[in-house]
Amino acid sequence: MEQPIAWEESLARDLISDKAELEGPLLPILHALQERFGYVDPRAVGLIASALNVSRAEVFGTLSFYKDFxxxxxxxxxxxxxLAEACQARGANALAARFEQASGCRIDGGFSGGVEIETVYCLGNCALGPNALYDGEIFGALTDEALAALHARAARDGVAR
Ligand code: FES
Structure with missing residues (x-):
């Protein structure tokens, strides 16, 4: 996955028009914008509404409904x-608790030192849990050391933004 870049209206328009003809285009458009820019800028709402000929409220409602956006x-x-079931069975909860204790960072506690750790429920790599997703890559069979190293890498990447 490419690194997110700063908001650029012309690129946003291109991403929207690329997907506008899909059946059920709204979610693919929102995902494409988030992947490219790291978030869905409020300025995208009007662009999407006019490209899809729907109301701003409809776009905003969908954007707000999904916590991932x-x-x-x-x-x-x-x-x-x-922290879904298969990863829990492979020790994900205990891993998360040890990480919080060792690092002082809270999972689902927002950004700290330029990094946040959010819980998700299944990354499709259940047999190799515990799993994390970072920068488009899945890290399986996570150990305490691997999670700490991933966190350190994310902190360095955050500084480099
Ligand atoms: S339960 Fe964690 S990847 Fe499926």
Missing amino acids: KKQKPLGRTIKLC
Whole structure:
């Protein structure tokens, strides 16, 4: 996955028009914008509404409904840590608790030092849990050391933004 870049209206228009002809285009458009810019800028709402010929309220409603969509420029980098059943069975909860204790960072507690760790529920790599997703890459069979290293990498990437 490419690194997010600063909001650019012409690029946003291109991303929207690329997907406008799909059946059910709204979610693919929102995902494309978030992937490219790291969030869905509020300025996209009007662009999407006019491209799809729907109301701004409809676009905004969908954007707000899904917690995965960020509406503000992220303050750093995000690691998604899976706490769904199969990863839990492979020790994800204990891993998360040890990480919080060792690092002083809170999972789902927002950005700290330019990094946030958000929980997600299944990354599709259940047999190799515990799993995390960072920068489009899945990290499986996570150990305490691997999660700490991933966190350190995200902190460095956050500074480099
Ligand atoms: S349960 Fe964690 S990847 Fe499926």
